Amino acid sequence: MVEFPEKRSMLSIFVRRYCSNRQAILGAVIVGLLLLVALGAPLLTQYDPVYDQDYNAVLASPGGAHIFGTDDLGRDTFTRLVYGSRLTAAAAILPVAFAFCVGVPIGLYSGYKGGFIDQWIITRIVDALQAFPSMVLALALAAMLGGGFMNAMLAIGIGFLPAFIRITRAQVIQIKNLEYVQAARSIGCSDLRIAVVHILPNVMPTLLVQITLAMASAIISEAGLSYIGLGASPEQPSWGSMLRTAQSYLGTQPWVAFFPGLSISVVVLGFNLMGDGLRRALDPKIKD
Amino acid sequence: MKIIIKRIAAAIPVLFIVSIMVFLMLQLLPGDPATVILGQEATPEAVEAMREQLGLNQPLLIQYLHWLGNVLQGNLGQSLVDGTSVNDLIAERLPATLELAFGSFLVALLIALPCGILSAARPNTIIDHFCTFISLIGMSIPHFWLGMMCIILFAVELGILPASGYVPFFDDPAENLKTIILPVVATGFRESAVLTRMVRSSMLEVMQSDYIRTAKAKGLGERTILFGHALKNAMIPVITTSGIMLAGLLGGLVITETIFNIPGYGKLIIDSVFNRDFITVQSAILVSAVFVVVVNIAVDILYALVDPRIRLGKEGA
Numbered sequence: 001m002v003e004f005p006e007k008r009s010m011l012s013i014f015v016r017r018y019c020s021n022r023q024a025i026l027g028a029v030i031v032g033l034l035l036l037v038a039l040g041a042p043l044l045t046q047y048d049p050v051y052d053q054d055y056n057a058v059l060a061s062p063g064g065a066h067i068f069g070t071d072d073l074g075r076d077t078f079t080r081l082v083y084g085s086r087l088t089a090a091a092a093i094l095p096v097a098f099a100f101c102v103g104v105p106i107g108l109y110s111g112y113k114g115g116f117i118d119q120w121i122i123t124r125i126v127d128a129l130q131a132f133p134s135m136v137l138a139l140a141l142a143a144m145l146g147g148g149f150m151n152a153m154l155a156i157g158i159g160f161l162p163a164f165i166r167i168t169r170a171q172v173i174q175i176k177n178l179e180y181v182q183a184a185r186s187i188g189c190s191d192l193r194i195a196v197v198h199i200l201p202n203v204m205p206t207l208l209v210q211i212t213l214a215m216a217s218a219i220i221s222e223a224g225l226s227y228i229g230l231g232a233s234p235e236q237p238s239w240g241s242m243l244r245t246a247q248s249y250l251g252t253q254p255w256v257a258f259f260p261g262l263s264i265s266v267v268v269l270g271f272n273l274m275g276d277g278l279r280r281a282l283d284p285k286i287k288d
Numbered sequence: 289m290k291i292i293i294k295r296i297a298a299a300i301p302v303l304f305i306v307s308i309m310v311f312l313m314l315q316l317l318p319g320d321p322a323t324v325i326l327g328q329e330a331t332p333e334a335v336e337a338m339r340e341q342l343g344l345n346q347p348l349l350i351q352y353l354h355w356l357g358n359v360l361q362g363n364l365g366q367s368l369v370d371g372t373s374v375n376d377l378i379a380e381r382l383p384a385t386l387e388l389a390f391g392s393f394l395v396a397l398l399i400a401l402p403c404g405i406l407s408a409a410r411p412n413t414i415i416d417h418f419c420t421f422i423s424l425i426g427m428s429i430p431h432f433w434l435g436m437m438c439i440i441l442f443a444v445e446l447g448i449l450p451a452s453g454y455v456p457f458f459d460d461p462a463e464n465l466k467t468i469i470l471p472v473v474a475t476g477f478r479e480s481a482v483l484t485r486m487v488r489s490s491m492l493e494v495m496q497s498d499y500i501r502t503a504k505a506k507g508l509g510e511r512t513i514l515f516g517h518a519l520k521n522a523m524i525p526v527i528t529t530s531g532i533m534l535a536g537l538l539g540g541l542v543i544t545e546t547i548f549n550i551p552g553y554g555k556l557i558i559d560s561v562f563n564r565d566f567i568t569v570q571s572a573i574l575v576s577a578v579f580v581v582v583v584n585i586a587v588d589i590l591y592a593l594v595d596p597r598i599r600l601g602k603e604g605a
Contacts (some may be wrong), residue, residue, distance in 0.1 A: 227546075
């Protein structure tokens with residue numbers, strides 16, 4: 001007599017495994033907070049991030065009316081951090097969404113179909129793209145496209161393409177010869193249906209981990225590009241452009257650099273913790 | 289020998305595509321490159337002269353072949369700013385960046401090896417959690433912010449190290465070391481994060497293999513097992529990661545060099561971007577990508593030399 005374990009949905013197993021990891025919960029909380037702050041920015045502060053310039057309190061130190069101090073134009077640092085969370089959230093989402101929407105279909109096609117286009121065109125282009133150091137590629141593309149926040153997003157997204165194509169392709173090659181896919185083929189499912197309905201859902205767990213970790217690195221890249229001056233414009237309250245401003249005051253007003261960098265670190269830590277948590281929760285090899 | 293030839297042959301199509309990509313990058317410029325380079329106020333004659341200089345009046349394919357021909361002969365073109373050869377510009381900036389790259393790599397190894405080995409030797413203990421935490425922090429802190437915090441602490445508050453600038457090693461070795469400590473530590477700490485994880489997981493895997501169990505069973509001390517038996521095999525995947533990391537550092541130092549105002553290769557790229565010197569940008573990017581490909585080949589060959597399973601082909605595995 002075989003005893004069947006209590007039937008549980010995959011989702012509930014996943015949630016239980018994820019929540020059994022304290023670090024993973026912390027990561028989810030940090031990411032959740034980022035989204036909440038981004039959505040509720042106007043409720044959290046009385047100032048405007050761009051137009052409220054207090055010329056009597058330029059580069060004020062933390063405390064009093066400005067708890068995190070002010071920048072070189074007398075703008076409230078806390079307010080700019082709060083509104084900057086919107087750009088940070090966008091910087092996490094947009095490049096990754098681009099890489100996902102372009103890279104995953106290419107990876108699906110390449111892995112499922114194989115053959116000349118896969119071996120000689122897609123794989124080679126991916127290899128070539130990976131030859132560029134990521135920051136150099138992002139920098140060059142952003143510069144050629146003409147700078148600005150959206151161009152920076154595109155530049156960072158293009159840098160993520162190889163990883164998304166590779167991971168999808170490798171997974172598809174593993175999955176496509178499994179029995180259930182053969183079964184789908186034998187009952188006459190079209191290739192498109194097999195790829196999207198039958199294979200893609202099983203690639204998603206691996207991609208989910210990649211998405212989270214890519215978001216962490218996208219935030220750092222955006223901050224880097226904005227710091228150099230090729231991302232968000234100086235008026236935009238991007239955490240990276242705030243660091244750019246702070247560079248001139250390291251010797252005299254160090255706190256200007258402190259808070260934006262700390263915010264970036266905490267948020268990136270959140271995404272990294274979440275990515276690790278997802279990896280553990282979704283990896284069948286790790287027992288709970 | 290066969291592996292070497294095979295590996296180099298495989299790199300040729302990649303390099304070919306890399307060259308096309310780098311060439312096409314200039315086409316991304318909004319509008320006519322000559323106008324973008326000279327600015328909107330340029331006279332039509334100047335724009336036409338620039339178009340002539342860049343060869344823009346020829347068909348794209350001819351432009352590419354012409355450019356590729358020059359590059360293959362080792363001629364990367366002339367800077368649009370002052371007409372100096374880009375080869376000279378790169379050669380002039382490379383030493384500082386190479387020094388920073390090797391320095392950062394050294395710092396990364398100094399952090400990653402002890403942390404990774406300790407973690408793997410005592411998995412799931414306080415030490416392991418601490419090392420894992422350090423590497424998480426390394427991955428999460430933007431290295432340019434860490435650099436700024438180092439400047440505030442060591443240059444501004446304590447005043448023991450210079451905040452920026454660079455002195456070539458052969459001009460003044462002591463001063464040179466002082467100028468590179470902060471950038472090297474800030475960059476190396478970030479690089480150590482990935483490496484620590486790599487060392488840890490690789491060591492853990494090796495520690496579970498049969499030959500380690502045998503070594504334990506015959507009563508060898510922990511130290512002999514860790515350093516005499518496990519480390520050698522655990523280092524194989526680490527070599528690959530290190531090689532790729534080192535190659536990536538050539539470009540990865542872009543921001544570090546900006547913060548610390550070091551006239552290196554990354555700074556050259558950024559300066560050229562802001563000077564609209566797109567020929568220099570293009571060449572510098574090409575060189576860094578070729579560098580990555582070459583290092584990858586070297587790493588694969590080294591890998592084969594270290595690991596007989598690869599050298600002798602799959603049937604030996």
